Amino acid sequence: MVAIVTPMVAGVQPDTGLDSQALEKLLEFHIGQGTDAIVAVGTTGESATLTEKEHCHVIKQVVDIVNGRIPVIAGTGANSTIEAISLTACAKEAGADACLLVTPYYNKPTQEGLYQHYKTVAETVAVPQILYNVPGRTACDMLPETIIRLSKIDNIIGVKEATADLSRIKLIREGAAEDFLLLSGDDETTKDFVLGGGDGVISVTANVAPKAMHDMCKLAAQGDKEGAEKIDATLTGLHKELFIESNPIPVKWAVHKLGYIQAGIRLPLTWLSKSAESRVSNAMQQAGVI
16 A cells, blocks of 8 residues: 655645646556555645645545545544544545544653544544554554554554554454454565564555555565565665655655656655765665666
């Protein structure tokens, strides 16, 4: 599943415009490359810099363009429970198949606060919901026991775990509700995550090498360690260099280099520095995408 970038017109401004034509082109690319689902307006989609109106608009556009060909998961998390409810309701109305909700950032809730936050959103908006734990971004770590508690709520269907702590797979799998999805949020450890019993990944690397990520995950899910390792070896550079500067700065540069989007991003993010371009370009060459 790709955590897709949000295409923007060329420029670096507080209100850099959205590019609907590029979005359609990019979505068709992913569908053609075998991407299993689109995750729209997540961290990689610059959700933090979009207004709520723009956020809902992009989700509706993605749903309409994809037109049921693959699932669409909408990023609808917020550090305010009422805002998360509003965004999730908007995504449901737009026709999203599920929503991805990051842990509330900056205000650092307790584990009980996290439980009540997600429980309230789930009980208020009847749409499948995926928890998203990325403490490196949010300064808030949702512990396995909290995830397990939340897994018992009917429309909370899975978690995106971006801690890179593979020991959590077994803990959550053993305690969570049956069929609860375990999704990696860390490309670098995805191969081992899936080989260890995880169900897949919501990926940044897949923006640049969607077919390779799809094929690697498929082989890992089948238990083909050798096959998965062979593909993943070509992607190690991307897993690393796409985070040489804050995501999504490097990945937007890479997708622009592939010719799918303009060189546009919103402040406070900036365009990739010249000194980093060769490293990202070399990683793209290693992956065979340029």
